[in-house]
C-alpha cells in the first residue's frame with residue numbers, strides 16, 4: 001500500500017536536551033498544524049532535522065531522540081554543526097531568504113555555502129530514498145529543500161512529488177541575479193506539482209522557467225524531461241476553530257497571568273481610554289518593524305490629539321539571532337522604541353510597549369483579543385498567518401486589521417485596510433481610519449473575513465494540495481497507458 005511522506009527542514013517536534021534527558025513536545029507552527037491530520041491519519045512518515053546538531057548528542061541521547069522520533073512517525077536527517085552553519089544559517093538564511101524577499105543588499109553568494117546546501121539536500125534525499133517506494137506520495141516543504149524533488153525523482157521516478165514554497169518566489173529580474181538559478185529551477189522541477197501561496201509567485205516562477213530554461217509552458221503547466229509539471233497557487237489557511245474557540249474559552253477561564261497579561265489588565269482597568277494597536281512578528285527584516293515604528297511616530301506627530309489615546313503593543317519573537325542583519329535589526333528596533341518612548345512619554349502614558357520574547361499560545365490569544373487594531377506591515381511576506389489569526393480570534397466581530405499589500409494574505413483579505421508599508425502618510429491616515437471605524441463597519445469586515453478563513457482552513461489547504469497532486473498521478477498513469 002502506498003504511503004505519504006512529508007519532508008521539511010525541521011520535524012514537527014520541539015526536542016530539548018537537558019542533562020542527558022530529552023523533552024519532546026509537538027511544534028505549534030502553521031505547518032505542523034496544517035499537516036497534522038494528514039500525518040496522524042493513515043500511513044505517513046515525516047522526515048526532517050531534529051533541531052539538535054550531531055555534536056550535541058552522545059550514543060545514549062541519540063538513541064533516546066531516535067526512539068522518540070520513531071514513536072511520532074518521524075525519521076531524522078542528522079546534521080552536523082558545520083552543516084547547520086553553512087546550509088541553514090548560510091545558504092538558506094543569508095542567500096535564499098533575503099533574495100526571495102527582494103533584499104538584494106543582504107544577499108551573499110558563497111560557493112562554500114552552496115556546496116553544503118547541495119550536500120544537505122542529498123542527505124535528505126538519502127533518508128527519503130531509504131523509506132520511499134513506488135507509488136508513494138511525497139510532499140516537500142520550503143526554501144531549504146529546493147533541490148530535493150530533483151534528487152528524489154532521479155532515483156524514484158514512480159513516486160508522486162509535490163513541492164510547496166512558503167515564501168515569495170521573486171520576479172525574474174531578481175531571480176536572474178542568482179548564480180545557481182538553473183540548478184535550483186531544475187531541482188524544483190523534479191516535482192509533479194509545485195505550489196505557491198499566490199498567483200503572482202506562480203507567475204514569477206513560470207516566467208523564470210520559460211526565460212532561463214527555455215521550457216514550453218501551457219497556461220500553468222510546464223513540459224520538462226518528458227513530464228508535465230503543474231504549477232498552482234494554494235493560499236495557506238489557519239486552524240480557524242482552534243483560534244476562535246481559544247478566544248471564546250479565554251473569556252471564561254482563569255489562566256495564570258503572564259507579565260504581558262498583567263500589563264494588559266492594568267491597562268484595561270486604568271482610567272485612561274487608550275486604544276491598543278497590536279504588532280506581532282518574528283524579529284525579521286522582511287516584517288517591516290522599523291518602518292512600522294516610524295509610521296507610528298509620524299501618526300502621533302500628525303494627529304497629536306491621539307497622544308495619550310493610543311498605545312502600540314509590539315511583540316517581537318527572537319529569530320536567527322546569529323545572522324548579523326538580525327543583530328543589527330534588534331539594535332535598530334531597541335533604539336527606535338527608546339527614542340520614541342523618550343520623545344512622547346508622560347508620567348502616565350508610554351506610547352510603545354515592546355516585548356522581545358516568544359510566548360505560549362494562551363498569551364498570544366490574550367494579545368489578539370485585547371487589541372483594537374492589528375497593524376501588520378511587512379515589506380515582503382509569503383503569506384502572513386498572524387493577520388489571519390488576529391481576525392479569527394475576534395469573537396465579537398470587532399477590531400480592525402491594517403495589512404501591508406506586500407503580504408500574500410492581502411490577496412485574500414480585501415476587507416482589511418490595505419497599506420503600502422513605505423508610505424508613512426498613507427499608514428497614518430489608515431491608522432486614524434481604523435481607530436475611528438464605526439462598530440457596524442468593523443463587524444461587516446471581520447465577519448466576511450472570518451467566513452472565508454473558516455472555509456479555507458489549513459486542513460482544507462492540505463486537502464486541496466493532495467487532491468491536485470493525486471490528479472497529476474492520474475494524468476501520468478493515463479499517459480503511460482497510452
Ligand code: ADQ
Pocket residue numbers: 029030031166167236280281282315316317357358359360361364381382383384385386387389
Ligand atoms: P513566518 O515568517 O514565521 O512564516 P507567519 O506566517 O506570520 O510568519 O507565522 C508566524 C507564526 O508564529 C504564527 O502562526 C504565529 O502564531 C506564531 N507566533 C508569532 N508570534 C509568536 C510568539 N510570540 N510566540 C509563539 N508563536 C508566535 C513563513 C513565511 C510566511 C508564511 C508562513 C506559512 O515567512 O509568509 O505565512 O511561513 O507558510
